[in-house]
Amino acid sequence: MLEPAQNSELPAIPSKRYFTIGEVSDLCAVKPHVLRYWEQEFPQLRPLKRRGNRRYYQRQDVILIRQIRSLLYEHGFTISGARQRLSGDEAREDSNQSQQIIRQLCAELEKVRDLLRR
DSSP, X not given: OOOGGGGGXXXXXXXXSOBOHHHHHHHXXXXXXXXXXXXXXXXXXXXXXXXXXXXXXXXXXXXXXXXXXXXXXXXXOOXXXXXXXXXXXXXXXXXXXXXXXXHHHHHHHHHHHHHHHO
8 A cells, every 4th residue: 555655746647638557557656456446436437448348547537546546545535435525526516617607607698788788
């Protein structure tokens, strides 16, 4: 298991579209078998699977894996606790995005109203 002091020293994520399980393992300092296990435990983590059932992770998957790793290794969450925390984060993100869209629509409607008043 990794020590918490090593967690902040992860390499930067390169600007690629897809990453193999080996690359993600290196980027997140987690062994491939742990990544495969986390796929079973976290429904949000679903890499693409192609020929021969090979996994291809995208940038958002790598970020999610780093979040999971941080929750488990740095903050001491259990698997179920981390799963609940991530589900709550997604709900908050959806809510924040909805609020942002509503604010943008209101601003645009106010501009239309001002144009019609002229």
